[in-house]
Amino acid sequence: MKRVVVVGGGWAGCGASVGARKRGVEVVLVERTSNLLGVGFHGGMHAYNGRHTIMLEAKALGGTEIFEAVESAFKYRVDLPHQKYGYLYDNFKAEGAVRRMLERMGVHVHFERTVTDALMQGERIRAVKLNNGEIIEGDAFVDATGGAGPERLCKEYGRGCVLCILRCPHYGPRISLTAKTGVKETMARRGDGKFGGMSNSCAVDRESVTPEFLEEMKNKNGCVLVPAPEGIAEDYGYFKKVRTQQYYSQDEYETYLVTVDVGAIKFVSRPYVNYQVLREIPAFRNAHFVDPIVGGRGQAIRFLAQAPRLNTLQVKERPNLFCAGEKAGYLVGIMDAKVTGLLAGNNAARVALGDPVLELPRRTALGEGLAWINEEIQTEAGQYKKYSFVGTGGLYQHLIDQGLFTVDPKVVEERLGEHGLLNAFTA
Ligand SMILES: Cc1cc2nc3c(=O)[nH]c(=O)nc-3n(C[C@H](O)[C@H](O)[C@H](O)COP(=O)(O)OP(=O)(O)OC[C@H]3O[C@@H](n4cnc5c(N)ncnc54)[C@H](O)[C@@H]3O)c2cc1C
Numbered sequence: 001m002k003r004v005v006v007v008g009g010g011w012a013g014c015g016a017s018v019g020a021r022k023r024g025v026e027v028v029l030v031e032r033t034s035n036l037l038g039v040g041f042h043g044g045m046h047a048y049n050g051r052h053t054i055m056l057e058a059k060a061l062g063g064t065e066i067f068e069a070v071e072s073a074f075k076y077r078v079d080l081p082h083q084k085y086g087y088l089y090d091n092f093k094a095e096g097a098v099r100r101m102l103e104r105m106g107v108h109v110h111f112e113r114t115v116t117d118a119l120m121q122g123e124r125i126r127a128v129k130l131n132n133g134e135i136i137e138g139d140a141f142v143d144a145t146g147g148a149g150p151e152r153l154c155k156e157y158g159r160g161c162v163l164c165i166l167r168c169p170h171y172g173p174r175i176s177l178t179a180k181t182g183v184k185e186t187m188a189r190r191g192d193g194k195f196g197g198m199s200n201s202c203a204v205d206r207e208s209v210t211p212e213f214l215e216e217m218k219n220k221n222g223c224v225l226v227p228a229p230e231g232i233a234e235d236y237g238y239f240k241k242v243r244t245q246q247y248y249s250q251d252e253y254e255t256y257l258v259t260v261d262v263g264a265i266k267f268v269s270r271p272y273v274n275y276q277v278l279r280e281i282p283a284f285r286n287a288h289f290v291d292p293i294v295g296g297r298g299q300a301i302r303f304l305a306q307a308p309r310l311n312t313l314q315v316k317e318r319p320n321l322f323c324a325g326e327k328a329g330y331l332v333g334i335m336d337a338k339v340t341g342l343l344a345g346n347n348a349a350r351v352a353l354g355d356p357v358l359e360l361p362r363r364t365a366l367g368e369g370l371a372w373i374n375e376e377i378q379t380e381a382g383q384y385k386k387y388s389f390v391g392t393g394g395l396y397q398h399l400i401d402q403g404l405f406t407v408d409p410k411v412v413e414e415r416l417g418e419h420g421l422l423n424a425f426t427a
Pocket of ligand 1: 012044336
């Protein structure tokens, strides 16, 4: 049986594993930590704005299993400021649901193993080497290692290691498969002359907030706008410059702590909040951070390793290597990672089997989004942005302008049907 090796078990790697299995190849997934979902472990805001459209497209292409896993952890259907058509899910339940789904699909997952090297044959990868010396051979590979950290770069471009979910001090640094094949990657630029972007939210343990606040959360469908007290982000200038999603630089997100229930209680668009000021709010008098553990000081720095890629998600000059998620170019978000993962994994399987790869037409939201980002990042201004189907980098507006945004599954099916792409992941 042909084999695809997926490196990195964040949302992109989980999507890639599903995408490859749908094509009938053996899939091995290697993840350096103890769990799946990567930096998205405390995500929970799902399918908002243009992300809804690419979810419908991915479902119509045949990649349903990963969405069913998330939907099993559904918590609240609620609109958020500037974000509509989506819902909140429980992150703790989602991780288990995705793990079990991959198991059912027959994906071999190696936890607590890091890919440390690529063994090459010309431009093609023949095998990867793990930190325990094991060699795993494959016919095609997916790099889903993200672009966060490691500690050294969080220090250089942020406020040092704040013990985020990646836990580099224990598990060691992120290692990029693409870079190990000799391909040069790029780092996202930002306004203060440095690189990367600070993760956009932080979260406290739900047991550490008052029962009255949790009750209010429940009554308001999982989202409470708490007036932001003075000093909650005392160095607001720095904060605004470094955060990943500039899309959130809008009124409500400045005036309020936009607080959502995603298993943990998350402050949206706040990489950090001043711990002492937070504790002055009655609901948070016992607040205890879960991500990052050093809450109140900063967050992880991401977008430090983008692979040059084609619109099929093949890494340039590496015919049997594909990339997905944050690795695939300035792309932020759980949905963005899952859906690019599905495509990258499916195309890796196609290469393994000797089948033609899929390049989605620009009359689809995903096809247009991937092509447009690739064009944008060729420009000087484009390298200062991040992109997301929820809105960041102008991508959602671009889809609206192109007439591609829709939340109607029938419209999506018709569009894909016109190109003969219904269930293309399995066909
Ligand atoms: C705190 C926080 C909250 C967020 N909330 C939301 C949200 O609510 N909604 C939303 O849409 N987006 C959210 N995002 C953004 C979203 O989570 C990310 O954009 C997305 O999850 C990135 O996924 P990824 O798989 O590309 O990368 P990552 O999550 O970075 O995954 C990479 C994985 O690769 C592993 N890895 C790295 N190197 C190796 C190696 N050599 N060998 C083996 N494994 C390796 C890492 O351990 C990691 O698990 C949030 C991000 C953060 C940080």
